[in-house]
Amino acid sequence: MTQDVSLYYDELHRWxxxxxxxxxxxxxxxDTIHRFLIDSDTDKFSxxxxxxxxxxxxxxxxxxxxxxxxxxxxGTCFRxxxxxxxxxxxxxxxxxxxxxxNGIAKARGLEGAIQFRLASYxxxxxxxxxxxxxxxxxxxxxxxxxxxNNLVASLDxxxxxxxxxxxxxxxxxAADAEYIAGFKQAWRCPxxxxxxxxxxxxxxxxxxxxxxxxxxxxxxxxxxxxxxAALIDLSSQRAEKTKQGFERLSDAEIGGxxxxxxxxxxxxxxIMLVFEK
Ligand SMILES: C[S@@+](CC[C@H](N)C(=O)[O-])C[C@H]1O[C@@H](n2cnc3c(N)ncnc32)[C@H](O)[C@@H]1O
Numbered sequence: 405m406t407q408d409v410s411l412y413y414d415e416l417h418r419w420x421x422x423x424x425x426x427x428x429x430x431x432x433x434x435d436t437i438h439r440f441l442i443d444s445d446t447d448k449f450s451x452x453x454x455x456x457x458x459x460x461x462x463x464x465x466x467x468x469x470x471x472x473x474x475x476x477x478x479g480t481c482f483r484x485x486x487x488x489x490x491x492x493x494x495x496x497x498x499x500x501x502x503x504x505x506n507g508i509a510k511a512r513g514l515e516g517a518i519q520f521r522l523a524s525y526x527x528x529x530x531x532x533x534x535x536x537x538x539x540x541x542x543x544x545x546x547x548x549x550x551x552x553n554n555l556v557a558s559l560d561x562x563x564x565x566x567x568x569x570x571x572x573x574x575x576x577x578a579a580d581a582e583y584i585a586g587f588k589q590a591w592r593c594p595x596x597x598x599x600x601x602x603x604x605x606x607x608x609x610x611x612x613x614x615x616x617x618x619x620x621x622x623x624x625x626x627x628x629x630x631x632x633a634a635l636i637d638l639s640s641q642r643a644e645k646t647k648q649g650f651e652r653l654s655d656a657e658i659g660g661x662x663x664x665x666x667x668x669x670x671x672x673x674x675i676m677l678v679f680e681k
Contacts, residue, residue: 406497406524409544409592413476413498415652435508436479437501438540438568439674441622449624454539454568454676455483457617461564461678462488463534471495471533473525473555474541478505481518484537493531495523526551534563543569543593549605556609556681565611565679568619570663571599572672580671583662587672590659599675611679618675625668635661 416437434451441453462468468490472480475494478501485492496502502522509518523529525538526545536555545551559565570593572584588596597605603613626634638657645654666672 406526406546410497410499412592412652412656413496414500415650416656417498417500417504419650419653434479435477435482435505436539437476438479439623441619441674442624444622451479452483453622454619455480455487457619457676458537458566458568459487461535461566461615463490463564465489467534468492469532469534469560471529471531471536471555471558473536473538474544475505475520476501476541478508478518478520480537480539481505481520482508482512482514485514485517490517492518493533494518494520495525495529496520497522497524526554529554529558531558532560533558534560536563536565537568538566539568540570542567543591543596546594548595548597548602549608552602552605552609556611559681561681563681564614565606565681566676567602567679568674568676570596570667570672571602571675572596572666573670574598574600576671580666580669583666584671587659587662587666590655590662599673599677602677606677606679611681613677614680615678616675618673620667620670620673620675623667623674625664628665628668631661631665631668 436451438451440449440451442449443453466489468484468488470484470490470492472494475481475496478494481492481494494505499522502520505520509515536559542551555565576584588594642654663672
C-alpha cells in the first residue's frame with residue numbers, strides 16, 4: 405500500500421512537471437500540494453489560506469521543533485520556518501517530492517534548519533517534536549491508529565498535533581456510496597476517517613482536542629452538472645493516459661472529481677483538528 409502511494413505521488417510529480425494547468429491547480433508555486441481555500445479577508449483563493457488557521461497554534465517564535473508528516477514538496481516546512489522559525493523536518497514517501505524539496509532547501513541555503521526524509525509516518529521517527537502538522541496526508545493511512553500512535557510517540561508532552569484533512573461524515577446517503585468508494589480507491593485512502601473517528605483515536609492515544617474548525621465553506625466545488633461533464637471528459641482521456649504511463653494520474657483526476665462532488669454535497673468535510681498531548 406505504502407509503495408503504491410509512493411508511486412502515485414511520483415507519477416503526479418512527473419505529470420505536474422509537464423502540465424502547466426495542473427501546476428497552477430496543484431499549488432506547486434507555493435511548494436504545496438493541498439487545497440486552495442478562500443481567504444475571506446482578501447477574497448484570494450490560495451493554498452496559503454490554511455496557514456492563517458494553523459498559525460495561532462504554533463509554538464512561540466523560534467521554539468518550534470516541527471514535523472510535517474507527509475510533507476509533499478515541503479511548502480509547510482518552508483513557510484513555518486519563515487514565519488515561526490525553529491527547526492523543521494518533513495517526511496514523505498515520494499522520492500520525487502523528497503528530491504524536489506531537498507533541492508529547494510539547498511538552493512535557499514536552509515539545510516541547517518530544515519531536513520527532509522524519505523520515510524513513512526508509520527516508521528519509527530528519530531527526533532522529538534513540539535508540533536506536528538499533517539495537511540492532507542494522514543488520509544492515506546491504511547491504519548490510522550498505528551499512524552497516530554507513531555506520531556504521538558515522538559511528540560513532547562504539551563506538544564500539538566494539527567491535522568487538516570478531508571473527513572467524510574459518519575452517516576452518508578446511499579446515493580453517495582459509489583462516489584465515496586470511488587474516491588477512496590482512486591486516491592489511495594483505504595480508511596478515510598471521519599472527524600469523530602480521528603477524535604476517538606486521538607483521545608485513546610492520550611491527546612486532548614483543543615480546537616476544531618470546518619473549512620468546507622471556503623472551498624469552491626463546481627456544480628454537479630459541470631462535474632458530470634468533467635467526468636465524461638477525463639474518463640475519455642483515461643485509456644490514452646494509461647498508455648502513456650499515467651494511469652495513476654488519471655485516478656487522481658477522477659478521484660478528485662468524486663471528492664469535489666462529495667464536498668459539494670456536504671458528505672465530506674475539510675476539517676482542522678488540533679490536539680495537545
Ligand atoms: C496531498 S499530499 C500533501 C502534501 C503536503 N502536506 C502539503 O500540504 O503540500 C499528501 C502527502 O502525504 C504523503 N504520504 C502519504 N502516505 C505517507 C506515509 N505513509 N508516510 C509519509 N508520507 C506519506 C505523500 O508522500 C504526500 O507528500
